[in-house]
Amino acid sequence: MTxxxxxxxxxxxxxxxxxxxxxLDEQHPRDAxxxxxxxxxxxxxxxxxxxxxxxxxxxxxNPDYLxxxxxxxxxxxxxxxxxxxxxxxxxxxxxxxxxxxxQLARFRRRELLRIFLSDVRRLATMAEITEDIxxxxxxxxxxxxRSARQEIDNRFGSPLMVDDKGKKTAAGFCIVSxxxxxxxxxxxxxxxxxxxxxxAEGETSGHGTRGVVTNREYFVKLGETVTQVVGKQVGxxxxxxxxxxxxxxxxxxxxxxxxxxxxxxxxxxxxxxERQVLIxxxxxxxxxxxxxxxxxxxxxxxxMSGFAPVEGEDLRSKxxxxxxxxxxxxxxxxxxRRSKQRIDLEQKSDGVFNVKLGRGGIREIEFxxxxxxxxxxxxxxxxxxxxxxxxxTRLADRRLITEAELTELFNAYEFLRRLEHLLQMENGLQTHxxxxxxxxxxxxxxxxxxxxVASFDAELDKHTANVHRVFARVFDQNSSVERGEIDNIAxxxxxxxxxxxxxSVPPASGGGRAPVSRSxxxxxxxxxxxxxxxxxxxxxxxxxxRSGLFPRSRDEYFEDLESVVNEASDFRHRIGAFRRRxxxxxxxxxxxxxxxxLDIREAKTAQTALAEASIDIAIDIxxxxxxSRYSKEIDVLSLAVMGLGxxxxxxxxxxxxxxxxxxxxxxxxxxxxxxTRAEFFSRAAEIFVTALxxxxxxxxxxxxxxxxxxxxxxxxxTISRTAFTTYMSETADMWEWLAYVKIRGVAGDIDxxxxxxxxxxxxxxxxxxxxxxxxxxAETRRMRSLLEKQKARGRRSNDVDIKYGPGGLLDVYFAMxxxxxxxxxxxxxxxxxxxxxLAVLRDRGSLADREYETAVKGYRFLxxxxxxxxxxxxxxxxxxxxxxxxxxxxxxxxxxxxxxxxLERLTLHRLDIRGAFDRILGTEV
Numbered sequence: 062m063t064x065x066x067x068x069x070x071x072x073x074x075x076x077x078x079x080x081x082x083x084x085l086d087e088q089h090p091r092d093a094x095x096x097x098x099x100x101x102x103x104x105x106x107x108x109x110x111x112x113x114x115x116x117x118x119x120x121x122x123n124p125d126y127l128x129x130x131x132x133x134x135x136x137x138x139x140x141x142x143x144x145x146x147x148x149x150x151x152x153x154x155x156x157x158x159x160x161x162x163x164q165l166a167r168f169r170r171r172e173l174l175r176i177f178l179s180d181v182r183r184l185a186t187m188a189e190i191t192e193d194i195x196x197x198x199x200x201x202x203x204x205x206x207r208s209a210r211q212e213i214d215n216r217f218g219s220p221l222m223v224d225d226k227g228k229k230t231a232a233g234f235c236i237v238s239x240x241x242x243x244x245x246x247x248x249x250x251x252x253x254x255x256x257x258x259x260x261a262e263g264e265t266s267g268h269g270t271r272g273v274v275t276n277r278e279y280f281v282k283l284g285e286t287v288t289q290v291v292g293k294q295v296g297x298x299x300x301x302x303x304x305x306x307x308x309x310x311x312x313x314x315x316x317x318x319x320x321x322x323x324x325x326x327x328x329x330x331x332x333x334x335e336r337q338v339l340i341x342x343x344x345x346x347x348x349x350x351x352x353x354x355x356x357x358x359x360x361x362x363x364x365m366s367g368f369a370p371v372e373g374e375d376l377r378s379k380x381x382x383x384x385x386x387x388x389x390x391x392x393x394x395x396x397x398r399r400s401k402q403r404i405d406l407e408q409k410s411d412g413v414f415n416v417k418l419g420r421g422g423i424r425e426i427e428f429x430x431x432x433x434x435x436x437x438x439x440x441x442x443x444x445x446x447x448x449x450x451x452x453x454t455r456l457a458d459r460r461l462i463t464e465a466e467l468t469e470l471f472n473a474y475e476f477l478r479r480l481e482h483l484l485q486m487e488n489g490l491q492t493h494x495x496x497x498x499x500x501x502x503x504x505x506x507x508x509x510x511x512x513x514v515a516s517f518d519a520e521l522d523k524h525t526a527n528v529h530r531v532f533a534r535v536f537d538q539n540s541s542v543e544r545g546e547i548d549n550i551a552x553x554x555x556x557x558x559x560x561x562x563x564x565s566v567p568p569a570s571g572g573g574r575a576p577v578s579r580s581x582x583x584x585x586x587x588x589x590x591x592x593x594x595x596x597x598x599x600x601x602x603x604x605x606x607r608s609g610l611f612p613r614s615r616d617e618y619f620e621d622l623e624s625v626v627n628e629a630s631d632f633r634h635r636i637g638a639f640r641r642r643x644x645x646x647x648x649x650x651x652x653x654x655x656x657x658x659l660d661i662r663e664a665k666t667a668q669t670a671l672a673e674a675s676i677d678i679a680i681d682i683x684x685x686x687x688x689s690r691y692s693k694e695i696d697v698l699s700l701a702v703m704g705l706g707x708x709x710x711x712x713x714x715x716x717x718x719x720x721x722x723x724x725x726x727x728x729x730x731x732x733x734x735x736x737t738r739a740e741f742f743s744r745a746a747e748i749f750v751t752a753l754x755x756x757x758x759x760x761x762x763x764x765x766x767x768x769x770x771x772x773x774x775x776x777x778x779t780i781s782r783t784a785f786t787t788y789m790s791e792t793a794d795m796w797e798w799l800a801y802v803k804i805r806g807v808a809g810d811i812d813x814x815x816x817x818x819x820x821x822x823x824x825x826x827x828x829x830x831x832x833x834x835x836x837x838x839a840e841t842r843r844m845r846s847l848l849e850k851q852k853a854r855g856r857r858s859n860d861v862d863i864k865y866g867p868g869g870l871l872d873v874y875f876a877m878x879x880x881x882x883x884x885x886x887x888x889x890x891x892x893x894x895x896x897x898x899l900a901v902l903r904d905r906g907s908l909a910d911r912e913y914e915t916a917v918k919g920y921r922f923l924x925x926x927x928x929x930x931x932x933x934x935x936x937x938x939x940x941x942x943x944x945x946x947x948x949x950x951x952x953x954x955x956x957x958x959x960x961x962x963x964l965e966r967l968t969l970h971r972l973d974i975r976g977a978f979d980r981i982l983g984t985e986v
Contacts, residue, residue: 068104072111073507081110081117085124092124102131105178112181112508115489119170126171133175139185139193143774145172145200153204161208162293165201165300172197173249177486180479181508187475188450190482195245198253201291201300202236202346209286210234213279218266220259220276232276233260233348234283234317237355239307243341244447249482250491252302256342257284257317260351280317288316298489307338320355327359337435339363341447361943364439414521416481417493421525423477425532426470429453432535433461442934442947450474458648466531473524480521483508495521613667618646618674626678632686636752639678643762646671651715651932661928669713675762676702676719676808679752686748687741691733699726700745700779701814704807705769705800711893714928716936718764719753722771722804723779726813739777746778769800782817789824795832795840798825799878803888822887829882838982841879845871845978852938861967863923864938868971870927872978873920879982880907895920912977919974922966929954940967
């Protein structure tokens with residue numbers, strides 16, 4: 062076989078691939094000749110041509126995209142909004158001869174080459190693909206908004222509002238995304254459903270060519286301009302089709318609406334289904350604080366008992382808005398079932414199966430997730446996740462669907478979404494219909510890697526049957542499924558499984574935990590954390606048998622995880638097994654705390670050990686995968702994982718991020734041929750982060766945050782040891798000293814990590830010793846104030862933020878780190894906890910007894926409050942003042958009589974902490 066035959070023989074449409082190359086030879090002979098010398102890129106181009114005539118035409122019209130694609134072939138699986146914004150900015154500059162709407166459309170088409178290639182080669186999960194597509198839409202909207210804002214400002218000046226103190230300030234604007242874009246599940250040809258919000262009424266400055274107008278007029282014109290730029294049809298089509306019909310009052314409502322008017326509408330006028338559309342909402346562009354201010358005020362109205370869980374163009378046409386505002390769960394489920402029946406009747410008319418709306422299709426999966434989420438999410442905040450896959454995982458954790466159903470729904474979602482993507486990317490059309498023509502159906506089967514039509518039809522039938530069986534069971538529609546386990550669980554789950562268990566835990570002194578007063582068998586909302594199922598008596602027995610398991614060491618967790626990961630055959634299955642077992646282990650810690658009296662410090666110690674073991678596993682997975690990709694066995698990976706934040710302090714808690722810096726040795730690693738050290742470790746970082754944070758069947762493990770690395774978002778994902786120490790010695794700002802004073806070598810090349818930790822601490826303290834204490838104090842105050850103001854922007858004045866607000870945890874952290882730097886007191890390698898360091902500072906004379914007592918007592922209170930909030934309502938830094946039952950539960954766990962006493966004590970501690978902070982930093986009046 063010739064090289065071309067070799068490259069095309071396994072493609073689903075080899076003839077289309079060969080025609081593409083022949084056309085390239087004819088139209089762009091130089092590019093074709095260059096392409097034939099690059100086997101990897103040639104294979105990618107032929108693959109795209111085989112799967113998508115649309116993208117084949119794009120490459121023929123723009124052969125320079127081939128060389129752009131060559132640079133991006135090794136890029137991370139998902140590009141962030143910020144990365145795409147930077148790329149779009151460069152694209153606009155280099156194509157300045159084009160109108161902006163054309164630039165946006167072409168940029169989107171170019172990025173789809175990269176995303177679709179990753180899609181068809183199965184190099185990323187479906188969650189990653191849809192997130193990448195959604196990030197692309199966000200970047201396009203942000204760019205359009207910035208351009209439109211400049212244009213409208215030139216006409217009317219800046220819009221202004223009057224703040225609480227009577228001062229005129231700039232009014233904010235936010236593009237809120239709904240539906241699939243809102244949940245980061247956008248597909249290649251989705252409409253984007255938007256809502257335009259602005260912060261408050263007022264009028265513009267008038268410093269423009271047209272004079273003064275009201276804020277409403279200004280923002281309506283701004284919205285019109287954005288919609289036109291993004292949605293205008295050009296030769297290559299619009300960047301996106303924009304749908305504004307889901308805004309308040311629909312087509313007859315104003316294009317943009319103030320936060321106060323929107324809150325009034327959604328809390329007093331909107332139908333149930335309109336409020337519940339907001340479950341899949343977020344800020345896509347503009348000022349995110351505008352959205353936060355809005356959603357905080359309507360969230361309690363969104364999660365009520367009634368719902369109609371569909372999104373986009375079908376909502377107004379397919380739901381009955383006269384259902385009322387307070388539906389029982391059974392009534393709400395029945396309404397959705399009837400809505401789906403109407404869709405089914407419409408679909409039967411043309412005889413073509415619709416992947417989205419057909420029986421057992423994507424819409425039924427979304428119905429299942431959103432229906433149960435909205436039915437039970439009113440009292441269980443943890444269920445309020447907009448992403449379908451995350452929602453399904455959490456529903457399984459609450460036993461509202463079984464583990465078997467979760468697996469079936471995930472597999473069906475993956476199959477149907479890939480099928481939907483192939484249908485849409487063939488010619489760039491918004492279609493969901495599977496072709497009936499034999500030749501087209503056979504081609505689709507090959508593109509789905511099913512071999513022949515019979516195999517494809519069997520797979521389609523299997524997945525849609527599984528989906529519809531779960532749908533029928535959830536909506537009680539002639540279900541043949543045995544309901545035993547679900548019937549036993551659902552009644553308790555109406556309040557939430559965690560609520561039942563938390564209420565059974567009596568208060569204990571000192572913020573600790575007493576054993577539960579009832580057995581696990583009386584709390585059927587919890588399943589055995591080890592086995593993920595089983596009877597209640599088995600769960601109770603498991604809880605009893607676990608009494609000797611804690612505390613478990615890092616090595617024990619590593620061996621546990623390693624045993625399941627090593628059984629998997631490839632990268633995808635390894636990270637799936639990893640997440641599955643990790644989920645069981647984190648549930649084990651949570652249940653041990655709830656049932657067997659694990660105290661806060663023990664729970665954090667266990668979670669830190671699990672996090673460190675998980676990083677070790679991710680490093681091993683990365684090492685093996687690198688060896689596979691480079692066809693070279695890699696025995697050791699000289700990559701040090703350095704921890705900051707909670708990981709650096711050894712205090713990982715439920716839903717904590719992992720703040721990491723990845724550092725490689727300058728010369729120890731034996732390198733594969735034809736790859737630089739920087740490229741090799743950049744790929745290692747990509748695989749490592751994917752192993753820890755990418756979404757799979759069992760969710761993600763940790764959110765990995767690399768933003769504190771040298772040079773921030775402009776820095777590389779990994780850095781050499783020499784470059785890192787040089788940066789800290791010569792470049793790092795004073796605020797970075799405050800962050801890095803707690804750095805800790807966590808995993809990977811542990812000798813390198815520990816040596817680097819020691820070197821960095823020496824550098825930081827040496828540099829701090831050359832700065833006047835007053836200058837160090839001023840910078841500490843500046844950074845603390847900046848974070849406080851950033852988090853407070855757009856929030857209500859009565860919000861209580863226990864981390865960022867005045868007298869919050871950051872006051873303790875910043876004061877402690879300032880004293881460490883001022884007096885040259887590094888962390889104790891044997892105990893890195895905040896309480897221990899405060900005691901060291903007191904013993905060394907850096908912290909007066911008065912400030913020590915205030916800081917320790919305040920820290921213990923806030924830390925316990927933070928922990929129990931995470932355990933009760935999920936990760937949040939703000940007190941859920943409107944959720945009185947949750948506050949009462951937290952108060953009980955903290956051995957307090959009521960939420961009122963909790964708030965009273967919180968106020969006193971915050972006042973004391975802020976006073977101590979001011980005295981330490983020299984700002985007390």
